[in-house]
Amino acid sequence: MSKFKQIIVVEGRDDTKRLTEAFGAIDTIETHGSAISPATLALIQRAQQTRGVIVLTDPDFPGEKIRQTISAAVPGVMHAWLPREAAKPERLHGSLGVEHATPAALKAALSHLLVAVPDAKAQIPTTDLYRMHLIGSPDAAKRRARLGDLLHIGYANGKQLQKRLRQFGITPAQLGQAVTQLDKEDLDA
Numbered sequence: 001m002s003k004f005k006q007i008i009v010v011e012g013r014d015d016t017k018r019l020t021e022a023f024g025a026i027d028t029i030e031t032h033g034s035a036i037s038p039a040t041l042a043l044i045q046r047a048q049q050t051r052g053v054i055v056l057t058d059p060d061f062p063g064e065k066i067r068q069t070i071s072a073a074v075p076g077v078m079h080a081w082l083p084r085e086a087a088k089p090e091r092l093h094g095s096l097g098v099e100h101a102t103p104a105a106l107k108a109a110l111s112h113l114l115v116a117v118p119d120a121k122a123q124i125p126t127t128d129l130y131r132m133h134l135i136g137s138p139d140a141a142k143r144r145a146r147l148g149d150l151l152h153i154g155y156a157n158g159k160q161l162q163k164r165l166r167q168f169g170i171t172p173a174q175l176g177q178a179v180t181q182l183d184k185e186d187l188d189a
Contacts, residue, residue, distance in 0.1 A: 022107065055071075
């Protein structure tokens with residue numbers, strides 16, 4: 001029996017192998033890339049109805065595309081994000097991937113699950129994002145990357161950030177706490 005009741009959706013067999021190394025027997029569905037077949041989507045829908053689904057994709061553009069495709073077709077799936085730093089390969093060349101993560105990084109990612117709320121109202125105005133130096137400043141991309149780790153929502157570019165905050169119900173108080181932590185880290189650096 002798997003440690004997880006839910007089935008974890010990953011991109012490929014190397015991801016499944018890494019999760020098995022970290023957790024032992026585990027049930028996954030592999031998308032085999034960002035062009036998810038109708039049959040794979042149907043399998044994910046069935047898994048969501050019977051056991052629930054956790055989406056854990058690579059922290060890159062194709063991984064985000066997979067995540068969005070699944071979220072649109074299968075409402076209510078849970079999301080776990082792996083920080084970009086945790087998904088880097090040991091060698092200098094290669095793409096980011098779940099298969100490169102340590103067991104500790106995978107456990108941390110899977111301990112912070114979020115469910116998208118499709119009709120959530122925006123709580124955080126764009127002016128606040130500018131004021132917090134999350135958009136429109138020279139270090140905004142770096143701050144957004146760290147913010148995504150702190151809030152467990154993954155990296156989002158400037159255009160995606162407000163949508164991601166809304167989708168996952170991040171409150172102004174939660175954002176404020178994370179930005180306070182960001183500012184403290186910037187001072188300590």
